Amino acid sequence: MKKVMVGNHAVSWGARLARVEVISAYPITPQTQVVEKLSEMCADGTLAARFIKVESEHSAMAAVIGASAAGVRTFTASSSHGLLYMHEMLHWAGGARLPVVMVNVNRAVGAPWNIWTDQNDSLAQRDTGWSQLYCEHNQEVVDTTIMAFKLAETLSVPVMLMLDGFYLSHTAEPVDIPDQEMVDRFLPKRVAPYRLDTEHPHAFGGLVKPDAYMEMRWLQQEALNKVPETLAAIEKDWLRMFGRSYGPIELYRAEDADLLLVTSGTVTSTARAVVDARRAAGEKIGLLKVKMFRPFPSALLREAVRGLRPVPRLAVLDRNISPGHGGIFAEELRSALYDLPHSERPEVCGFVLGLGGRDITPAVIGDVIEQARAATVPTREDLWVGVNP
Amino acid sequence: MSQIRIGEFIPENRLLDSGHLACPGCAAPLGMKLVLNALGPNTVCVLPASCFTIISGPWPQSSLQVPVFHTAFATGPAVASGVRAALDMQGKQDTTVLVWVGDGGTFDIGIQSLSGAAERNENIVYVCYDNEAYMNTGIQRSSATPWGAWTTTTPAQFPEASNKKDMLAIMAAHNIPYAATATPAYPMDLIEKVNKAKAMRGTRFIHLLSPCPPGWKCGDDEGLELARMAVQSCVFPLMEVEGGQRWRFTMDHAHDSVEPYLRRQGRFRHLSAEQVAHIQAEVTARWESLQRRVTSEPLTLANAGVG
Numbered sequence: 001m002k003k004v005m006v007g008n009h010a011v012s013w014g015a016r017l018a019r020v021e022v023i024s025a026y027p028i029t030p031q032t033q034v035v036e037k038l039s040e041m042c043a044d045g046t047l048a049a050r051f052i053k054v055e056s057e058h059s060a061m062a063a064v065i066g067a068s069a070a071g072v073r074t075f076t077a078s079s080s081h082g083l084l085y086m087h088e089m090l091h092w093a094g095g096a097r098l099p100v101v102m103v104n105v106n107r108a109v110g111a112p113w114n115i116w117t118d119q120n121d122s123l124a125q126r127d128t129g130w131s132q133l134y135c136e137h138n139q140e141v142v143d144t145t146i147m148a149f150k151l152a153e154t155l156s157v158p159v160m161l162m163l164d165g166f167y168l169s170h171t172a173e174p175v176d177i178p179d180q181e182m183v184d185r186f187l188p189k190r191v192a193p194y195r196l197d198t199e200h201p202h203a204f205g206g207l208v209k210p211d212a213y214m215e216m217r218w219l220q221q222e223a224l225n226k227v228p229e230t231l232a233a234i235e236k237d238w239l240r241m242f243g244r245s246y247g248p249i250e251l252y253r254a255e256d257a258d259l260l261l262v263t264s265g266t267v268t269s270t271a272r273a274v275v276d277a278r279r280a281a282g283e284k285i286g287l288l289k290v291k292m293f294r295p296f297p298s299a300l301l302r303e304a305v306r307g308l309r310p311v312p313r314l315a316v317l318d319r320n321i322s323p324g325h326g327g328i329f330a331e332e333l334r335s336a337l338y339d340l341p342h343s344e345r346p347e348v349c350g351f352v353l354g355l356g357g358r359d360i361t362p363a364v365i366g367d368v369i370e371q372a373r374a375a376t377v378p379t380r381e382d383l384w385v386g387v388n389p
Numbered sequence: 390m391s392q393i394r395i396g397e398f399i400p401e402n403r404l405l406d407s408g409h410l411a412c413p414g415c416a417a418p419l420g421m422k423l424v425l426n427a428l429g430p431n432t433v434c435v436l437p438a439s440c441f442t443i444i445s446g447p448w449p450q451s452s453l454q455v456p457v458f459h460t461a462f463a464t465g466p467a468v469a470s471g472v473r474a475a476l477d478m479q480g481k482q483d484t485t486v487l488v489w490v491g492d493g494g495t496f497d498i499g500i501q502s503l504s505g506a507a508e509r510n511e512n513i514v515y516v517c518y519d520n521e522a523y524m525n526t527g528i529q530r531s532s533a534t535p536w537g538a539w540t541t542t543t544p545a546q547f548p549e550a551s552n553k554k555d556m557l558a559i560m561a562a563h564n565i566p567y568a569a570t571a572t573p574a575y576p577m578d579l580i581e582k583v584n585k586a587k588a589m590r591g592t593r594f595i596h597l598l599s600p601c602p603p604g605w606k607c608g609d610d611e612g613l614e615l616a617r618m619a620v621q622s623c624v625f626p627l628m629e630v631e632g633g634q635r636w637r638f639t640m641d642h643a644h645d646s647v648e649p650y651l652r653r654q655g656r657f658r659h660l661s662a663e664q665v666a667h668i669q670a671e672v673t674a675r676w677e678s679l680q681r682r683v684t685s686e687p688l689t690l691a692n693a694g695v696g
């Protein structure tokens with residue numbers, strides 16, 4: 001069934017098709033439509049879930065943690081300051097190995113106030129033990145929301161999906177809504193191996209001394225390391241049943257390219273159009289979309305660029321900034337590629353742009369391309385695009 | 390005083406084992422034992438950061454024989470709301486969700502989450518065991534610390550300058566089905582209140598005065614006696630409030646002077662006669678205010694002269 005819907009409603013549909021059992025959320029722009037739609041679905045009975053309307057995001061994450069620990073499928077959504085307010089409990093969900101799924105609608109962080117998109121809110125959560133997936137379009141949003149539950153429950157790892165505020169959250173696109181019966185087959189009701197059960201009482205999350213804490217963190221790391229292969233298997237099933245797949249990373253028109261744009265989120269679609277136009281004009285340029293940020297798909301990225309001849313230069317478009325350092329995708333990419341032999345290691349040019357929702361137009365990407373080509377030696381310092389100091 | 394045997398009144402469920410890690414003389418394990426005896430084994434316990442995080446025992450042990458979810462400081466009521474929702478979805482409406490929180494987690498850092506849960510009338514039993522300071526971190530003042538008390542952050546030269554927050558009134562103002570004060574020093578009163586709460590649905594709040602010998606600077610064997618003195622001097626009257634409206638004392642209070650209660654504790658040793666008199670005046674004034682709440686009829690359209 002095809003429907004035209006905004007990204008936020010694609011999220012709600014994904015949660016509904018996954019038959020979430022407990023939802024808890026707090027409103028924040030630009031996430032609000034997600035919870036409005038889910039409230040309607042709970043009210044009209046199309047979704048049999050309990051929706052706990054809490055007094056803060058900190059409590060929203062705490063409530064889904066409690067519900068997940070008791071063994072049901074849980075969901076929440078937030079944005080920007082709401083996500084930052086959850087930070088303590090994001091760690092708790094990660095450490096407790098609870099398969100909570102949430103959507104974060106990427107929005108810049110204050111001060112000063114800004115409601116438009118950038119990725120600093122979610123990237124500030126990179127060390128909380130959640131898998132992070134950045135979506136490009138609304139079909140990917142609904143599909144990935146459902147797959148996220150399977151990923152989370154298979155590995156006991158919480159999963160966070162990102163979509164760009166307004167550029168995706170409020171943009172209507174046609175979406176093929178997966179058939180409920182097929183989704184039920186793909187994602188059966190959650191069976192929790194460990195849960196709060198009065199028949200089998202156990203204590204969860206109590207004091208662990210130095211003799212065992214490190215082992216628990218190691219097990220968490222092992223689980224996160226399995227995310228790429230697990231998601232690949234899940235996507236294979238999804239492809240077989242629904243005819244679509246995305247991958248943790250995607251190479252687009254990379255053959256013979258001497259320059260690859262590296263993107264995440266909605267910028268990817270704009271960059272695809274720029275690549276197509278440049279290719280039509282004979283330019284050897286391609287695209288590398290990075291959907292998975294946690295775990296960072298380092299091995300997959302090395303593998304992907306290693307086979308390319310010539311060794312392309314990489315121009316990373318970072319809609320985020322680690323103040324005092326640089327664009328965060330560029331940083332992590334440089335770190336991942338460092339293991340390659342020097343002769344096969346692409347040069348990485350970092351570009352910081354689009355902060356606080358500033359538009360990244362084809363012309364802006366064109367500017368990035370010219371600068372990346374002009375740089376004789378890529379600087380370790382990222383270039384800020386379109387800034388008027 | 391005549392001896393009472395609790396086992397004659399309620400079944401001994403042994404849901405808190407010996408081998409817990411409380412300090413000698415701590416009243417909290419006794420409180421937990423009495424509460425769990427009344428609630429029974431079909432109970433899930435949510436435990437935010439507090440002394441009881443330690444008391445319940447480190448992984449892989451647990452002195453509590455009910456399922457326990459340990460969680461961050463501010464989140465007891467929110468986590469309990471989630472557990473409740475999940476149990477309801479699983480058809481386990483008869484399982485009690487108990488949130489066991491200290492005074493810091495209730496009066497201070499957790500009050501937003503608690504107010505939210507109470508406003509939604511979440512079907513949970515919330516017990517605040519109040520030892521009147523951050524005892525687990527080494528006796529720092531909380532908003533449950535009484536006026537004039539010494540703590541490590543309110544030294545004797547500048548003791549606690551604020552009155553203790555009136556948590557019972559705050560919870561009653563949420564119009565929840567049940568709110569009460571109690572102490573393990575009066576076990577029958579406590580058990581009766583837990584039984585009453587257990588039979589109700591919605592948010593039920595019990596404020597438990599729980600003496601802490603290291604924090605109160607008293608002997609290990611003095612805690613329960615001090616709690617009785619707190620009750621009989623009306624520093625901590627035993628009460629219950631139903632539906633936020635019907636206030637009631639659950640015991641005849643002797644109206645003893647506060648002075649012997651204060652003088653027995655090292656945390657009040659520095660107080661001058663004037664300061665003791667000030668505390669007495671505050672206690673008397675609060676009693677009178679509570680007396681008015683107890684005797685006044687709840688406001689209805691009829692007695693308000695409307696209609």
